[in-house]
Amino acid sequence: MEEVPITLAGKNRLQAELDQLVKVDREEIKIAISEARELGDLKENAEYHSAKEKQAILEGRIAQLQGIMARSRVVEVSKIKSTKIVFGATVNIHDTERGIHHKYKIVGEDESDFKDNKISYTSPLGRALIGKEEGDTVIVKAPKGDVEYEIESFEFIDE
Numbered sequence: 434m435e436e437v438p439i440t441l442a443g444k445n446r447l448q449a450e451l452d453q454l455v456k457v458d459r460e461e462i463k464i465a466i467s468e469a470r471e472l473g474d475l476k477e478n479a480e481y482h483s484a485k486e487k488q489a490i491l492e493g494r495i496a497q498l499q500g501i502m503a504r505s506r507v508v509e510v511s512k513i514k515s516t517k518i519v520f521g522a523t524v525n526i527h528d529t530e531r532g533i534h535h536k537y538k539i540v541g542e543d544e545s546d547f548k549d550n551k552i553s554y555t556s557p558l559g560r561a562l563i564g565k566e567e568g569d570t571v572i573v574k575a576p577k578g579d580v581e582y583e584i585e586s587f588e589f590i591d592e
């Protein structure tokens with residue numbers, strides 16, 4: 434099994450979700466299934482089938498999160514000392530064509546969230562930034578054409 438990097442904050446978020454699913458949601462589903470069984474004929478019991486479907490989805494997510502946690506290797510971002518951009522860096526870039534400034538944190542695939550300015554190290558932009566230094570220019574292939582970014586600065590900070 435190949436290890437994948439994850440930030441401590443990302444692992445904590447996933448662990449909290451897993452705990453919620455196992456300790457709270459799973460118990461609620463068990464109760465809902467039990468109550469639906471008491472309603473009678475299971476073949477035509479919509480509440481029972483709905484609860485069983487929710488249970489299947491829940492168990493799938495639990496298994497997924499357990500798999501992620503098992504293969505994850507926590508990287509303590511604040512301890513990284515590098516003159517180049519690596520996993521965990523928070524990077525300030527400038528879109529030279531549109532004149533827009535962006536700030537992204539390079540994280541693991543399972544914790545990336547574009548709305549929260551967290552990009553995966555395997556994303557096109559993440560791959561382009563890894564190994565670069567302040568002042569470097571990177572070109573990212575995008576659906577609407579190549580986009581050029583200038584790296585303004587980067588730092589290694591925990592959330």
